[in-house]
Every structure is written in C-alpha cells, then in structure tokens.
Amino acid sequence: MRHIVMGDEAVAQGALDAGISGVYAYPGTPSTEITEYIQKYKKEHHLDIHASWSTNEKTALEAALGMSYAGKRALVAMKHVGLNVAMDAFMNMAISGIHGGLVIAVADDPSMHSSQNEQDSRYLAHFAKIPIFEPSNQQEAYDGVRHAFNISEQLELPVLLRLVTRLAHSRSLVTFNVPDKQNEKSFIPNIDRFKMIPSKARPQYDKLVAKTQVLRSCAEESPFNQLSIGHDFSLGIVASGIAYNYLMENFEHNKCPYSVLKLSQYPLPYEQLKYLNDTCKQILVLEDGYPFIEEQLHDFFGNNNKVIGKLTRHLNRTGELNPDVVAKALGLKEIVNVEVPAFVQPRPPQLCEGCGHIDTFNALEEIQKIIGNKQIFGDIGCYALGALPPYNIISTLIDMGSSITMAKGAADAGVFPAIAIIGDSTFTHSGMTGLLDCVNDNAPVTIVISDNSAIAMTGGQDSSALAKLKNICLGLGVEPKHVRIMEPLPKNHEKNVALLKEEINYKGVSVIISQRACVRLPIDRKKIAKELSYV
C-alpha cells in the first residue's frame, strides 16, 4: 500500500521502521515535521520510544549519542543552522564513532525560505569525514534512512541525511516496507574509543582517516548512486539529490541523451566520476545548495573548464535550483513568460491579532523614543518580525541567543542602556549561558524575555522554558528585585512602560519576563500556561 507523506514524514517513517528507540530534535523549518510525525505515531501506536523535544540541537545530538552508546538506534533532526550549535558533538562523535545506528537528518534551506542563511550541510559532514545520504524523492528518503541506519552501524559512524526544503515539504506516494525491531541494549566490549583524551583520540582519528577509502567504496557500491550511459558524449552530468529531478524534468520519457551520474550517497564515488571524466567532453554538476561537488571536481586554475556549474556561472551561484535554471544550463529553449505585474506587492507574514509580542513591542517603542533605534538587540522567533515595519523595534538578529550576548558586548563597549529581547524557547536554547556572562560581569543590560509559553514560530511546540524562567534567572544570579514580571496587554501599557523605564536605568543585569501565552495555542495549553504563569 502506498501512503501520502511529505519528505520529512518519509524520513520519520523510515526511521521508525529502522527500529529507532528515540528521536532527538529541536524544531526548525523545514525539519520540524520529522519529529512531529514520530510524536504522533508514538501516541497512536503506544510505542516505547523517546520523542519529546530537546532544549537545543547540541543536547539533542549528545543524547542521541548516549542512546547509540547503549546500543540502540537514534534519529536526530534539525534545520541546517542547528548543526552549527551541535558542531562540537558532531565533530567528535565522528572520531569516537558510534555503536547503535545514528542518523542525523538536517534540512537545508536553499533560497532561505525561512532561515537566516542557506549553508550547505554537506560541507560539515565532509569536514567530520562521515557519509552523507541525500535523497532525490520521498521514496528514496524513506528507503535511504533505513539504508543510512544500516551503514551507520556497519561503519560505526554517524550518517548525515541531507534534505532541502523542496523535498522536506513536498508530498508524494511512498511504499513502506517491513519494519525492523529495536536493538537490544548493549555495550561494546572495549569502550576506550569513547574516551577522547588525546592519547586515545589520536589513534581513533587515524582510524577515521583510514576509513575514507572504505566510505568511498561504500558509495561506489551504493544502489543509490547510479550511472546511466548516454549516446551524446559532449556532456556528462552529475546530478545530486533533488537536482536529478530538475534534470529529468527537461527530457520527455526519461530520454536524456547524456551520461548521468545520479548521486545520493557520499563521499564522491571515484570510479563513476572517472568514467564521466574519461568519456565526456564536459561535466555539468547539478546540485542544490553550495557548489560542494563542483569544488571537489573543479580545476583550481581554470585551465580546462571541463567541469561547469555554479562556479562557472552556468547556474545561479546562490539560491535554489529549479527545472528552469537547469534547462538553461543544458542550453534548452527558454519559455517566454508572462511577467508579474509591477503593482503586485509582497505580503510578508504578520504577527497574529492579539499577539503578546505586539504589546511588548508597543511598550518598547516608548523606550525607543528615548534611546533611539540602535540599542535593542533582537533574536529569532515570531518576535523577529519586530525587525520590520510597522514596529522597527529590533536592530539586530544574528543567531539564536545572540541578543543577550550582543547586548552585553555593546554594554562593555559603553552602550547604555543595552536591551535584549528574546523568546522563552530561544532563551533556554542559547540565552542562559549568555545571561550568566552578564551576571558574572554585572553588565548593565536589560533583558526582556517575551514569554508566550511555546515555540510559536515553528508551530507551537512545547517550550523547555515553561514555568522555569524565573528560577533560571534567579539561579544564575540575577538580583531578585531585578527579575520583573509584566503582562503584555493593551490595558497594562502605561504600567509596563514605567517598569521598563525603571529597569533600563539600573546599572546592572535586569530581566523582565513579559508573559502571555501565544494566542494560537489550543485552549487546554493556554489554561496550563495561565496556571503556571507568574502574572
């Protein structure tokens, strides 16, 4: 039987059928649905697996490693920038190796549909020297995850499963296969490789480097890398992941005249590429994201221009691929289109009517009138819309948690007052450590935690911060009289502005918890939030 699933869900079902004992994840578009699917499945099938949200991507990845250490299979899911947060664990677990299969599903976002950047996770896996699996369609996502768990255990390495938005958020029909059982708990006989002190890490690292050849043969033999031989040798094509679809879209009935290497498993398979190189006059590389394959094949001095793609401007250097840019790179006829009339305006998303962030912004606006518009450091979440009109409250937005630490650095540079605005989930994700820095230096910063009792931006997931913010701040050493609570409601405007004014004038750390549940939460969760609130 075939099922309707989106790419994310195919990954989730594949992992479930591969017998995972847990998924560890922090939400992030376009990866969120992987974990949500497993959570729902767990509930419906009364499964005994871990599926609740982690506090951030690093805690997620490390917990998954712990599960793997205990012999069981674990899936990790995150958006591309999440891997930056988890990078320390990521690099080192490649060296220690894993025990139970461990697959890290990372969803990249070329064209930045909902992200700060379009970084390409394949570089990070390459850096860590681990295999990459990059599916081209939903069925391959399902089959590929299962394959990835198998090679992970076989090679004793984590495997990175790379998705891109267009696959993660696209639905199609997928056939599920017979599920595997969960692994039994087990330890490896000699656990020395997990003790990464220099004397033990060095031989482990040598082992990892020596594995490169094995990984390469593994990719060469992979059923997911397929070389098809054409009849026109003026061009050979390497098409990875969903770029393969954009290629085939341009030829009716599957009839591409060129030899094509359809690539889904890395490191790059030597033999197949050598064949293309030996038989074809030019090699066109089609890949969604950065020119990762192209850079490896490209000749540095550009003497022969044999390899073409993004670096040679045959394809767009930034932004995602699509069937049209691929058609152009193939020299196919372009369709002349109707243009979008100039009067059509962009329609950015807006904060929901009645959203508490709006009232927090309105109060901050009064402060902005006094201090100008360059001293409010922002963060990521629904409230990031405060960076745009009509609010224009937030001056910076870089990475999760940076509002607090940037405000601190600016305060160190003499900026006063320096204000940070951060969401509850972003605060527990990456804000707490920065707050400790502020406390230790008694930095004159005012931190507004806009607490809506949810991870709202990605769909209202449970926030690790629920009912804990006050104690966290006190525990980190913020003076009790400078941990303030306000309720962002229009009727409290004057009161809230007065409170903010008091705290920005204080030459030390103050935290204002501006607390009201996200209006989009279901009633039962709003009720819980209300019961647990400080207001």
Added chain:
Amino acid sequence: MTTNIILAGVGGQGVLTVASILDLACLNNGLFFKQSEVHGMSQRGGVVYSHVRISDDVIYSDIIPLGHADVILATEPMELLRYLPFLKKDGWLLTDSETFENIANYPQKERILDTIKTFPNHMIIDASEIAQKIGNAKASNLVMLGVVSNHIPIKERALRAAIKSLFDKKGDRVLELNLKAFDAGREYAMELV
C-alpha cells in the same frame, strides 16, 4: 500526461486544505502526484502557495517549471498574479473575487481584476460570497475547488470521497457545509461555461 496546478492564497484561507484534498483524491484514483508547498511561519496573513502535479506517469520535479501551469487557482486575486510566470499558454486563471487587503500598499482592486480579464481563459468567482450564503464563510476554498474540478483529471467522485475522509472527524455539519460549498462551486462553473 501531467496536469500542473498552482494553488495560491493568504495564510488562513485554506489553500493547503485544497492541496490535501487533491492528494487524497489522486491516491484513490491511482494517479501519481507531487505536491509541494511553501508557507510562512506560524503567523498569519503571509503568502501561501502550493504546486500540485498530477499524472498517470512518474513525476520528477516537485516544482512546476515556468510556463507549465495548466491552472492557477487562487483564493485571493493579487495572489493569483504573483504566479503568472508559471502560466501555460492557454492555461486557466481562476480566482475568488474578494481581496484580502492586509498590507498598506495594496493595489487597486480594479487594476488587479482588469489584468486578470486580459487573459482569455479566466474565471473570477464570488467564492467568498457564495460560501457566506451557504452559511460557512470559511469554505470559499471548497467553492474554488468545486470550480476547478472540471479542469483536472480527477473524477468528481474521488474528490468527494477525499473531502469526506478529510472532514469526517470534524463532524457531520462541517462535512455537509464543505460538500455544499464544493457543489456550489461546481454549479457556478457549469453556468459560466
């Protein structure tokens, strides 16, 4: 043969519900399909669109190439125009007539409708009004689905079954209203043809 449909609208108008109905109907009809979507964050009022591709054969790209959409179906007229570069020569433009003006520089409604009228194959439908009359103002998306049902290779029966299975959990009343909206859309389109 592949039929390419772009669904367009504003967050909260039920564009993705229409996409789900089409998916289900394809499954029941034994057709291949791919349906990709881009939606804003949780917040309201941003652009939402979906590419739906339906075929009796394998489909490669999740996104429709420019100039290949057989139909652009919109729950809001300005959103329709945003995807014009995808329209096939002789493709159909179908939209609800009601604008959703949540931005300061929203263009003049007349200008939008006049532009749509310059295309030979267009239908501007008072879907919101029809839905309102039926007693479910939110069902304008289902009215639009009814309108488009004659332009796609899915049988009416399969669409109905899909609507049923999607709204079944929400109770008889909601299901009834949505089916009524779908029928009203179908009737309206027949009259126009």
